[in-house]
Amino acid sequence: MTPLTLTSETRIFVAGHRGLVGSAIWRHLESLGHTHLIGRSSSELDLRDRGAVFEFLSVERPDVVILAAAKVGGIQANNTYPADFLSENLQIQVNVMDAAAEVGIDRLLFLGSSCIYPKFAPQPIQEDSLLTGHLEETNDAYAIAKIAGIIQVQAVRRQYGLKWISAMPTNLYGPGDNFSPTGSHVVPAMIRRYAEAADAGSTSVTNWGTGTPRRELLHVDDMAAACVHLLNTYDAPEHVNVGVGEDVSIAELAAAIAAATGYAGDTEWDTTKPDGTPQKLLDISRITATGWTPQVSLAEGITRTVAWYRAHRDSIRS
Numbered sequence: 531m532t533p534l535t536l537t538s539e540t541r542i543f544v545a546g547h548r549g550l551v552g553s554a555i556w557r558h559l560e561s562l563g564h565t566h567l568i569g570r571s572s573s574e575l576d577l578r579d580r581g582a583v584f585e586f587l588s589v590e591r592p593d594v595v596i597l598a599a600a601k602v603g604g605i606q607a608n609n610t611y612p613a614d615f616l617s618e619n620l621q622i623q624v625n626v627m628d629a630a631a632e633v634g635i636d637r638l639l640f641l642g643s644s645c646i647y648p649k650f651a652p653q654p655i656q657e658d659s660l661l662t663g664h665l666e667e668t669n670d671a672y673a674i675a676k677i678a679g680i681i682q683v684q685a686v687r688r689q690y691g692l693k694w695i696s697a698m699p700t701n702l703y704g705p706g707d708n709f710s711p712t713g714s715h716v717v718p719a720m721i722r723r724y725a726e727a728a729d730a731g732s733t734s735v736t737n738w739g740t741g742t743p744r745r746e747l748l749h750v751d752d753m754a755a756a757c758v759h760l761l762n763t764y765d766a767p768e769h770v771n772v773g774v775g776e777d778v779s780i781a782e783l784a785a786a787i788a789a790a791t792g793y794a795g796d797t798e799w800d801t802t803k804p805d806g807t808p809q810k811l812l813d814i815s816r817i818t819a820t821g822w823t824p825q826v827s828l829a830e831g832i833t834r835t836v837a838w839y840r841a842h843r844d845s846i847r848s
């Protein structure tokens with residue numbers, strides 16, 4: 531292994547620096563004293579524009595690229611717009627990686643997702659479960675784009691010898707999340723729904739699916755620390771799971787969020803909405819062996835995110 535240790539002078543392009551993950555990485559790097567951070571919003575640099583991406587990277591020539599820009603959404607968004615999730619994510623990641631390879635950027639971190647694994651993978655899911663079974667139908671298009679990203683990282687390492695790596699986060703949540711009622715992931719959707727119900731004095735809230743699926747939830751500040759940790763310590767072609775090593779049922783999650791918002795009414799379940807994968811729990815022994823462990827418990831993370839939502843609800847993305 532020949533790890534490259536980031537210093538405060540390292541020039542780091544955080545693609546997607548205004549999103550949930552990118553903004554957390556940016557905050558974490560700033561807290562560590564990094565002063566040479568490069569970010570562009572999608573309106574300044576549309577990463578689907580291949581010519582613009584090549585021009586940008588050949589001029590900026592960062593030392594490191596963190597690829598946290600993507601078209602991202604919850605189960606319903608993925609299920610409704612699979613063509614967009616496949617095409618936009620392939621365009622973004624292929625453009626950035628092709629340009630970074632041409633410029634010779636030595637260090638790149640690609641972010642995938644735990645949805646790359648087979649729908650019925652043995653739990654907890656080890657990295658080598660990849661491509662051993664059929665994908666979950668609600669997000670197969672997005673997952674295939676992410677799998678292509680893992681393979682491109684490995685191909686570039688083999689062909690050009692660049693020290694690129696991939697991380698596969700479990701489901702994430704935290705400040706700066708997308709709180710859209712229809713497009714978001716389960717944690718922000720429920721925080722908004724229960725907070726609005728609590729504030730309005732409602733007595734019934736309806737969530738999606740049956741409540742029986744199990745999900746592993748990682749606070750985005752832990753994810754940001756994991757990204758920086760991997761860039762400092764990990765240099766191998768195999769992708770790395772990032773999670774907490776524990777899961778909860780969606781019904782348990784709903785009860786915890788209801789309590790955190792002060793909601794005391796009933797919860798109903800709309801079983802016409804999809805459940806998705808029955809369980810997604812990652813085996814995190816590869817990353818914990820490198821010395822990283824998550825710090826934020828689910829209870830603490832929910833409390834902090836509810837407080838963040840209430841403080842920012844007038845200016846959030848939705």
Ligand SMILES: NC(=O)C1=CN([C@@H]2O[C@H](COP(=O)(O)OP(=O)(O)OC[C@H]3O[C@@H](n4cnc5c(N)ncnc54)[C@H](OP(=O)(O)O)[C@@H]3O)[C@@H](O)[C@H]2O)C=CC1
Pocket residue numbers: 545546547548549550551552570571572573575576577578597598599600601602622641642643644698699700701702703706707708715
């Ligand atoms: N959230 C989650 O639960 C999980 C996320 N991940 C992965 O983490 C990464 C980040 O996700 P997350 O932060 O949640 O997503 P967000 O939707 O919060 O942020 C995505 C970012 O990507 C940028 N972006 C999207 N399209 C383009 C484009 N065409 N050109 C330039 N920038 C673009 C957006 O920029 P702008 O704001 O300027 O428009 C936005 O800041 C993704 O790769 C995702 O797959 C993996 C597992 C779980």
Ligand SMILES: C[C@H]1O[C@H](OP(=O)(O)OP(=O)(O)OC[C@H]2O[C@@H](n3cnc4c(=O)[nH]c(N)nc43)[C@H](O)[C@@H]2O)[C@@H](O)[C@@H](O)C1=O
Pocket residue numbers: 603604605606608643644645669672673700701702711713714715716717719720737738739740743745780803804805806807810
């Ligand atoms: C990160 C991951 O995110 C998505 O997959 P997912 O794991 O299914 O994540 P989700 O947060 O959308 O749902 C988790 C569970 O929660 C239930 N649920 C209840 N009520 C709401 C609700 O109101 N909103 C949402 N979104 N889900 C709800 C929902 O029915 C499901 O059983 C994919 O984009 C995938 O590509 C991906 O990578």
